[in-house]
Amino acid sequence: MPEFKEIKIYELDPEEFINEKIGEISRIVGKNGKAITALSGGVDSSVATILGYKALSDRLKVCFVDNGLMRENEPEQVALIFKKLGVTVEVIDAKEEFFAALEGVSDPEKKREAITQTFYRNVFRRVMESSGARYLLQGTILTDIEETVAGIKRQHNVFEQIGIDPKKAFGYQIIEPLIEIRKDSVRKVAKALGLPEDIYNRMPFPGPALAARVIGEVTFKKIEIVRKTTTILEGELELEGTGAFQYMAILHKDRVTGMRNGKRDFGYQVELRCWDSIDARVATPTELSWDLLKRLSKRITTEVPGVVSVTYNITTKPPSTMEAI
Numbered sequence: 001m002p003e004f005k006e007i008k009i010y011e012l013d014p015e016e017f018i019n020e021k022i023g024e025i026s027r028i029v030g031k032n033g034k035a036i037t038a039l040s041g042g043v044d045s046s047v048a049t050i051l052g053y054k055a056l057s058d059r060l061k062v063c064f065v066d067n068g069l070m071r072e073n074e075p076e077q078v079a080l081i082f083k084k085l086g087v088t089v090e091v092i093d094a095k096e097e098f099f100a101a102l103e104g105v106s107d108p109e110k111k112r113e114a115i116t117q118t119f120y121r122n123v124f125r126r127v128m129e130s131s132g133a134r135y136l137l138q139g140t141i142l143t144d145i146e147e148t149v150a151g152i153k154r155q156h157n158v159f160e161q162i163g164i165d166p167k168k169a170f171g172y173q174i175i176e177p178l179i180e181i182r183k184d185s186v187r188k189v190a191k192a193l194g195l196p197e198d199i200y201n202r203m204p205f206p207g208p209a210l211a212a213r214v215i216g217e218v219t220f221k222k223i224e225i226v227r228k229t230t231t232i233l234e235g236e237l238e239l240e241g242t243g244a245f246q247y248m249a250i251l252h253k254d255r256v257t258g259m260r261n262g263k264r265d266f267g268y269q270v271e272l273r274c275w276d277s278i279d280a281r282v283a284t285p286t287e288l289s290w291d292l293l294k295r296l297s298k299r300i301t302t303e304v305p306g307v308v309s310v311t312y313n314i315t316t317k318p319p320s321t322m323e324a325i
């Protein structure tokens, strides 16, 4: 595996890093140039957005792509957080486009590829053309690159390191100010930038969003099941205050025989995962209390239509990965 430049967390001076990156973005985009950012509300894209905003002010267009695969109310919540920071976010409705691209696709890497192409070849290219921007600013971090280059999974936002020139493939250049650091360092930079705790402590959420948590073909109905389960899981675990790195609900492809009101109910099974980790390279399942697990199972099978079985993952990464696809 090639070696990539890394600034280790103990070497990082956040103020110095911030000034350096603001200067770098200004230099690349030029005095009159324009850029767009792909904001998802996660800490990585939020930091990239604020660095870009400090460098370019209103020459930066901040976009949140609503791909229909996000958690409940996520587009509105992210737009509101940034509004309070003085940054206007344009929410782009691309729900139908993403579901159309995912139709009939069940292979994990093909699903990831369909999402990547819809983001970069369709949605971002359209926004570039309509806004006159020539640069896309995004929050790729070192771990994203390493996992993609190692062939573990194709992270949605990695190109140059696997031999794809974004300029040739999509017609615009990509700026990645965070590729030398990992998640724990990004959080440090986010705090130094004055981002609210809601952002600097935000749980990671993958670019392919809930599509990474549906095994097999992604449909609107399946996303709805994962979305509802995620709301219950996140609410309960937040109340519990586990301090976990990340938690998620996964919808399995196979159905199982359940029973309701004395009758057979052939329904869906969801798997819950909750990870302790520092930087997502390795992870162990959190030892959640039995009471909490029982409460989750009861609520999910009662409140999410179609689900008859709930399991909890007890495998470490490796050999598992954190997301399901």
Ligand code: XMP
Pocket: 144, 147, 153, 154, 155, 156, 157, 204, 205, 206, 207, 208, 212, 246, 280, 317, 320, 321, 322, 323, 324
């Ligand atoms: P895995 O599943 O590879 O996940 O163990 C490690 C961390 O990366 C996140 N993840 C992604 N993040 N684009 C991203 O920005 C992606 O395509 C992607 N896939 C996984 C995952 O949520 C976890 O935090």
